Amino acid sequence: MVTISDIAKKLGITPSTVSRALSGSPRVKNSTREAVERMAEQLGYERNEAASSLRRGKINAVGIVVPRINRAFFSNVIGGAESVLDEHGYSVIICQSHEKIEDEVKALKMLRSNRVAGVLISHAIPSENGNHILENIDPNAVLVQFDRVFSDLPGPRIVSENYKGAYEGTRHLIENGYRRIGNIAGYLSSEAYVQRLQGYKQALLDMGMEVDEEIIFYDSIVRETGYQAGKLAIERGCDAVYSAGDYSALGVIDAVREAGLRIPDEFGIVGTANEQFTGLMTPSLSSMAQHPYEMGRRAAQAFLTSLKPGAHVGEVSVPMELIIRESSSRNHIGIL
Amino acid sequence: MVTISDIAKKLGITPSTVSRALSGSPRVKNSTREAVERMAEQLGYERNEAASSLRRGKINAVGIVVPRINRAFFSNVIGGAESVLDEHGYSVIICQSHEKIEDEVKALKMLRSNRVAGVLISHAIPSENGNHILENIDPNAVLVQFDRVFSDLPGPRIVSENYKGAYEGTRHLIENGYRRIGNIAGYLSSEAYVQRLQGYKQALLDMGMEVDEEIIFYDSIVRETGYQAGKLAIERGCDAVYSAGDYSALGVIDAVREAGLRIPDEFGIVGTANEQFTGLMTPSLSSMAQHPYEMGRRAAQAFLTSLKPGAHVGEVSVPMELIIRESSSRNHIGIL
DNA sequence: TTGTATGCGTTATCAC
DNA sequence: GTGATAACGCATACAA
Numbered sequence: 144m145v146t147i148s149d150i151a152k153k154l155g156i157t158p159s160t161v162s163r164a165l166s167g168s169p170r171v172k173n174s175t176r177e178a179v180e181r182m183a184e185q186l187g188y189e190r191n192e193a194a195s196s197l198r199r200g201k202i203n204a205v206g207i208v209v210p211r212i213n214r215a216f217f218s219n220v221i222g223g224a225e226s227v228l229d230e231h232g233y234s235v236i237i238c239q240s241h242e243k244i245e246d247e248v249k250a251l252k253m254l255r256s257n258r259v260a261g262v263l264i265s266h267a268i269p270s271e272n273g274n275h276i277l278e279n280i281d282p283n284a285v286l287v288q289f290d291r292v293f294s295d296l297p298g299p300r301i302v303s304e305n306y307k308g309a310y311e312g313t314r315h316l317i318e319n320g321y322r323r324i325g326n327i328a329g330y331l332s333s334e335a336y337v338q339r340l341q342g343y344k345q346a347l348l349d350m351g352m353e354v355d356e357e358i359i360f361y362d363s364i365v366r367e368t369g370y371q372a373g374k375l376a377i378e379r380g381c382d383a384v385y386s387a388g389d390y391s392a393l394g395v396i397d398a399v400r401e402a403g404l405r406i407p408d409e410f411g412i413v414g415t416a417n418e419q420f421t422g423l424m425t426p427s428l429s430s431m432a433q434h435p436y437e438m439g440r441r442a443a444q445a446f447l448t449s450l451k452p453g454a455h456v457g458e459v460s461v462p463m464e465l466i467i468r469e470s471s472s473r474n475h476i477g478i479l
Numbered sequence: 480m481v482t483i484s485d486i487a488k489k490l491g492i493t494p495s496t497v498s499r500a501l502s503g504s505p506r507v508k509n510s511t512r513e514a515v516e517r518m519a520e521q522l523g524y525e526r527n528e529a530a531s532s533l534r535r536g537k538i539n540a541v542g543i544v545v546p547r548i549n550r551a552f553f554s555n556v557i558g559g560a561e562s563v564l565d566e567h568g569y570s571v572i573i574c575q576s577h578e579k580i581e582d583e584v585k586a587l588k589m590l591r592s593n594r595v596a597g598v599l600i601s602h603a604i605p606s607e608n609g610n611h612i613l614e615n616i617d618p619n620a621v622l623v624q625f626d627r628v629f630s631d632l633p634g635p636r637i638v639s640e641n642y643k644g645a646y647e648g649t650r651h652l653i654e655n656g657y658r659r660i661g662n663i664a665g666y667l668s669s670e671a672y673v674q675r676l677q678g679y680k681q682a683l684l685d686m687g688m689e690v691d692e693e694i695i696f697y698d699s700i701v702r703e704t705g706y707q708a709g710k711l712a713i714e715r716g717c718d719a720v721y722s723a724g725d726y727s728a729l730g731v732i733d734a735v736r737e738a739g740l741r742i743p744d745e746f747g748i749v750g751t752a753n754e755q756f757t758g759l760m761t762p763s764l765s766s767m768a769q770h771p772y773e774m775g776r777r778a779a780q781a782f783l784t785s786l787k788p789g790a791h792v793g794e795v796s797v798p799m800e801l802i803i804r805e806s807s808s809r810n811h812i813g814i815l
Numbered sequence: 816t817t818g819t820a821t822g823c824g825t826t827a828t829c830a831c
Numbered sequence: 832g833t834g835a836t837a838a839c840g841c842a843t844a845c846a847a
Contacts, residue, residue: 146841147842148840157818157819158840158842159817159820159841159843160816160817166841166842170816170817175817189591190840191594191841192538192593193594193839193840193841194529194533195842196529196841197527197530197824197825197839198822198823198840198841198842199823199842200823202528202529204572212561213551213554213555215551218549221549222549222575225548225573225574225575234572235572235573236540237571238561239558239561239562252525256526257570258527258528393759419755420755420756482824483826492834493835494824494826495827495833495834495836496832498824498825499832502825502826506832508833511833526824527824530825530826531826532825533824533826533840534839
């Protein structure tokens with residue numbers, strides 16, 4: 144392996160100058176810089192990151208901590224973050240919390256042990272606050288939270304526009320002529336779901352409709368609970384459902400089919416998250432898309448910005464987008 | 480940050496001993512080791528990975544290079560690898576090639592610059608051989624290939640049992656009474672697809688049926704080409720199709736529906752890869768599952784084994800598994 | 816603009 | 832079984 148000393152010797156200068164030339168210091172003659180760069184290229188020099196990290200006390204890497212990497216949402220966030228960080232010379236170290244606080248702590252310790260420059264994290268479900276994060280994160284690392292965030296932790300927070308998304312999804316149903324719209328709200332322990340519920344309610348109110356707790360279902364957002372909620376919604380006279388998740392929306396479709404109602408003519412459905420399957424099923428499922436890749440990019444950008452002295456990034460909103468598919472599109476039959 | 484010197488001072492011994500104690504050297508008294516461990520715990524010591532890496536000339540990390548991290552297959556492989564590596568104290572650095580040789584080379588250089596202990600890679604589509612990998616990988620790193628592999632490269636190769644999988648998928652259709660089974664074979668530039676085609680053919684032969692090139696379709700395995708192939712297959716008298724991909728199987732379903740045929744009574748379909756949507760659609764799609772998570776685990780294990788002097792790992796096969804769903808299950812009507 | 820000197824924290828080699 | 836010493840490759844404070 145070739146080092147800066149090798150380059151220095153070949154050129155009859157000292158390692159310090161080579162180091163300066165290579166790291167773009169202004170205190171070096173242009174001709175020297177060029178000579179150094181040429182020689183580095185020629186010898187196939189590559190900086191030893193470990194040595195550099197040791198000397199500087201931190202590594203050109205950021206850790207990303209997510210519950211599970213093999214979930215589409217998170218792997219897309221990582222992909223987005225990687226695309227930005229890569230451009231700026233940062234490696235990405237990934238860690239999974241498996242939705243366990245214990246593993247989250249372990250990951251933070253490992254990242255601290257590596258002196259990473261930043262930590263991008265979306266916390267595990269059981270967390271009730273960010274104390275364990277504060278206690279275990281490298282105090283010199285920049286903390287960026289995304290999607291699942293605690294507002295009492297310092298640093299940037301990148302979140303979806305949940306309120307606005309749910310609002311638009313609900314309004315879309317109303318505008319398509321549906322008149323009694325249920326809601327699958329999810330557990331309200333997460334801020335995101337609280338906001339979605341509020342968006343749903345406000346849309347109803349703004350469009351002159353009433354909020355009826357009878358047809359709001361608080362439960363996990365998996366297919367089975369969606370199915371149960373769907374049955375009740377139909378029983379209670381709904382002709383549409385806005386669901387805070389796609390899997391629960393899928394369950395609603397099961398229930399609607401079972402009841403022999405036609406989608407979208409007799410029953411409309413909008414889900415949330417725009418999971419891949421929503422576009423592949425028949426009928427395809429309308430959904431409020433989150434943009435995880437973009438969220439990852441913004442998280443990475445927030446990290447980079449935070450590195451600059453004096454810079455401060457607060458909460459960053461990532462727009463959601465209504466993807467209209469078959470399950471809610473009866474406007475073509477002119478009902479409105 | 481507390482260092483081994485801090486521990487040494489507190490204990491009135493030297494850093495060398497602390498280092499030995501912490502790294503589990505046998506040449507240290509038990510009582511000393513325990514004292515060191517207690518003190519390390521108490522002071523909240525964590526090894527500086529950069530210093531350790533510099534001294535040892537390599538880092539406790541492996542790089543994983545995949546075309547895209549946000550593809551279910553690859554993110555699951557990464558998840559599996561991470562689960563094993565994490566247990567052994569290795570970090571995972573992820574890199575995406577975006578299916579470009581250029582980015583692959585860039586990733587390998589970055590990993591070499593970091594002196595990673597191993598590289599787990601699934602190569603980009605345009606690669607025709609492994610030369611650019613050999614030229615750019617850290618010669619001291621263990622190379623492990625998975626899924627998309629070049630047999631002329633050294634080191635372990637982890638692959639799916641493509642031949643056997645396709646064989647079983649095809650046999651399953653035959654056993655369910657389908658009598659003219661088409662095949663969507665995919666591009667044969669990849670070894671995996673060649674093997675799947677062979678499995679399909681051999682299954683037909685073994686079950687006393689003929690191979691008819693008229694109903695074998697060589698093309699990309701996306702939904703649209705699946706649809707086109709499906710139309711031709713129906714035209715040419717098929718009552719079933721085995722597809723080397725799930726998306727193309729989805730296209731076949733489109734074609735079958737358009738032709739007004741009932742699934743699975745009048746037409747059977749088996750796909751490959753067991754993408755998430757296959758279990759969520761109606762009718763659900765039977766598919767030959769790959770086990771990416773397991774593949775990742777085995778790749779990581781192969782890396783760990785290869786570290787041991789003298790050890791040699793060659794090709795490792797990961798079983799595929801037939802997931803029988805609605806699109807091929809007419810055995811209950813007793814046609815066979 | 817360049818050179819000199821030093822140290823980052825760890826581990827390996829040698830001596831005792 | 833432990834200690835002393837050196838070195839990994841780089842980046843910086845200081846001197847020139």
